[in-house]
Each structure stands twice: as C-alpha cells, then as structure tokens.
Amino acid sequence: MSRKQNLYVGRAGQMAVMAELLWRGWNVALPEVDVGEDVFVVKDESGELWRVQVKTATAKPQQTGYSAQFKVSLKQLETLRTPDLVYIFAIRSLAGWETFIVMDRSTLHREHEIHRIGSVSQGNLVLRVSQDASFLRCSERDLLPYEGDWSRWPVLPH
C-alpha cells in the first residue's frame, strides 16, 4: 500500500472511531498538530478526558477469516502519562468495518511484557491480528475481550 493510501486509510479509521464516540454521546476533539494522540474524548459535564490513538489496517482475506497488521511505537507504548492512552485498532475490509479492538496502553504493554504479544521491529511493536468465526487473536493471545469494548464510553443520553 502506498504512503498516500496509508494516509487515507488512517484518516478513515480515525473518522470511524470519532463517529462511534459521537453516536455514543461523547464529545471528541482533534489536536491541531499530530504528536501522538489522534483523538481526545471529552465528557462535557465533568471535563474528564481520554487520549486515544487510532491504528487502522486493511483486512487481508485468509482461507477462513482475515488478518490485519498494525505497528505501534515502542516509545509510545512504554511511556506513562496521565491521562493514559487508549489504543483503538480499526480493521476495515471491502465490505465495511470488521471490528474495533479497544485496549488501554497499560494492557497492551502488559501483554507485550508478560505474554510476548507481537514482534519488535525498528522501534515498533508489530501486531498481526487474525480473525476467524471463533477467534480474534494476536501471537496466540485472545483479543475477543477487547473487541468492540466501548465500555469506557457508555451511551450517554443528552
């Protein structure tokens, strides 16, 4: 995929995540300069803030299901901040959005440190996600608990 195509796909994932959050009643904001976070999620009444990094990949069809590959900066993964970062991995196929995997930075860091999820290459953690009717996993780790886990942002009535 060309660099230009990557920009389009990445932006599409960011917009899809923002659309989902807005539908849930959460306000979103984009930083003027992209230096790490892609989206800020804000609870209007309380000012609570989440920092979200969206990673988007195009699904590659397999014999059954599909696979998708993401790259996460190790420096970002290992940097503690308050508020902490939430990763959202968006997977898109020709048919539409397949899934969104929502995972705290600390959870992904633990999965990498303890369970060796992904592989390290040139300062990045490379995650190859595979999906079938019965599983969604990376490096043999089950990602189903994180699939579509929007529980941090329950639907808010306005």
Next chain:
Amino acid sequence: MAPIVIEVGKQMNGATFRLSPKTEVLLSSRIPNWSPASSIFVSFDTQWDFDRLHDPMWTQIAMLLTGLSEEQIQNLGGFIFMSPFDKEVVFESRAA
C-alpha cells in the same frame, strides 16, 4: 530477590507511577486477593523535576501502589523507580 519495579512517566506538571507488569504478576502470585491501585499521579503546580521528590515520598508512593508496608516492601527486596522506555533508574531503595 528481585525488587519491586515501579515505572515512572514524567510530564510538565507531575509524574505518573505504576507497577511494572512483571512486578504486578509477581505480587499477585504471592499475595491472595491483592488489589493494587492501577496508577498514581503526583501533581505539582509548577514545573518540576524528580529532585523535588524527597526520600519518604518515594516510599509512600511504593506503599500506595503495592498496598504493602515499608517493612513488607523491604522484605521483598526493596524498590526501584524506573523509566520504562530508556530503563533509567530515577530512585532506588534496595534491601540490605
């Protein structure tokens, strides 16, 4: 014995502290029903550096994060505060 490792993240108005994943696994395997705080943020109103944290504060942060007493922490080997990316140790108190 391996000391407790506490990861630190410095930012302009303070610092975030969190047990390392390996320390979390170690403590949860040794302490039944262990339920630690996930992280602690120490806030300052002005720009600051780690030099402004005095010795007792490091110990108190370790106690808050682990839920253990100072004696229990020393019995486990003490503690290290470390930046997770570059592995820089910003403070340590190892058991004698």
